[in-house]
Amino acid sequence: MKHSVCVLGGGSFGTALANIMAKNGHQVSQWMRNEEQVEEINLTGLNSRYLPNAPLHRELLATSNLEQAIRDSDTVFVSIPSKSFEQVVQRIEPLLTADKILISTTKGFNPNRFELMSDVLRRNPITQRIGVLSGPNLAKEIAAGQMTGSVVASSDDQVRQRVIELLKSPTFRVYESKDSKGVELAGALKNIYAIVCGLAKALNVGENTMSMIMTRSLAEMSRFAVHFGANPMTFLGLAGMGDLIATCTSPLSRNYRVGFAIGSGQDLNEAVGGIGEVAEGVNTLKMVVDEAQKHGLYMPLAKGLSKLLFDNAKLESLIGSMMTGEQKWDVEFATNEENSNV
Ligand SMILES: NC(=O)C1=CN([C@@H]2O[C@H](COP(=O)(O)OP(=O)(O)OC[C@H]3O[C@@H](n4cnc5c(N)ncnc54)[C@H](OP(=O)(O)O)[C@@H]3O)[C@@H](O)[C@H]2O)C=CC1
Ligand SMILES: O=C(CO)COP(=O)(O)O
Secondary structure (H helix, E strand, O other), rough: OEEEEEOOOHHHHHHHHHHHHHHOOOEEEEEEOOOOHHHHHOOHHHHHHHEEOOOOOOOOOOOHHEEEEEEOOOOEEEOHHHHHHHHHHHHHHHHOOOOOEEEEEEOOOOOOOOOEHHHHOOOOOOOOEEEEEEEEOOOHHHHOOOHHHHHHHHEEEHHHHHHHHHEEEEOOOEEEEOHHHHHHHHHHHHHHHHHHHHHHOOOOOHHHHHHHHHHHHHHHHHHHHHHHOOOOOHOOOHHHHHHHHHHOOOOOHHHHHHHHHHHHOOOOOHHHHHHOOOOHHHHHHHHHHHHHHHHHOOOOOHHHHHHHHOOOHHHHHHHHHOOOOOOOOOOOOOOOOOOOOO
């Protein structure tokens, strides 16, 4: 069955997803606020700012008419950075109907209060047909036709099936999960550790160290997420380990590049400014370290990175806090007061 879909956001990921669905024969409108970008995409089939090397399907319609894009769609993907997610969702709320499906692809927390993007979506009184999409999904590789796996999480089977129907293609496989909390937290949290890994790479650490950092990152992510109700097994999947590997090892990751720039001597503003796209890990770091403090969650890597980025601590302190912290169980999902382990 062919669907009518709207993707909110004219950035890397929104464009990559919109293009897959247009290629799959669905009616796709991609909403963006920049009129010149709308004109460029519709006239040239290129999004030169975000995906300059990806010719877009001729049926992909770029638009700045939010009302029409939402009204004509049965499924809405929100690919807007977390800092602006709430304000954009508030604009579409009057246009929603009970049958519409809403999917967040955004990997971050609402900067206005500690909540995830699906929590923002769930506040609308009209439709609760909500899902989240996450996984090792570097947009430029998707647009280049690289084999990619993603996971759609929702308690609603029809929501999961709709996303699979819209996105599955010879190069894009969509797996299912019912653990929305875990999938969404994994996607947000991994951006913190992409910054750590980019920073470590700039210091020329070896593969032993990178592997230890990524493994301890997975431990911190799952410890935090399990505390907030996630299924720990989710972190062995695409949204957890999969996305951690992709984002912590690829210069295509904006968060990895922020970390590499900082490890190369730039300050945070220079590093973020030099990327020209969103780096969700910076806001996520602030919010996660605050919450970990409140709830007594042991997250030495995140805490050390926070001191480095926001308190002008020395780089050695980050390395020190990981290497000299009290030795912990290899695998455990407990707060720092307990010693239960699996
Ligand atoms: N890129 C990737 O590989 C992946 C990204 N994601 C996630 O998807 C989300 C979107 O990322 P991505 O597309 O890469 O981001 P980009 O930085 O590439 O693009 C951001 C897009 O959001 C738009 N935008 C920002 N603020 C507003 C606003 N207030 N109103 C309207 N539009 C706005 C920008 O418009 P403008 O150009 O006018 O500023 C731009 O079109 C992020 O949470 C990211 O973590 C998930 C998987 C992969
Ligand atoms: O989430 C992503 C890949 O899965 C993209 O990562 P960045 O936001 O760090 O570019």
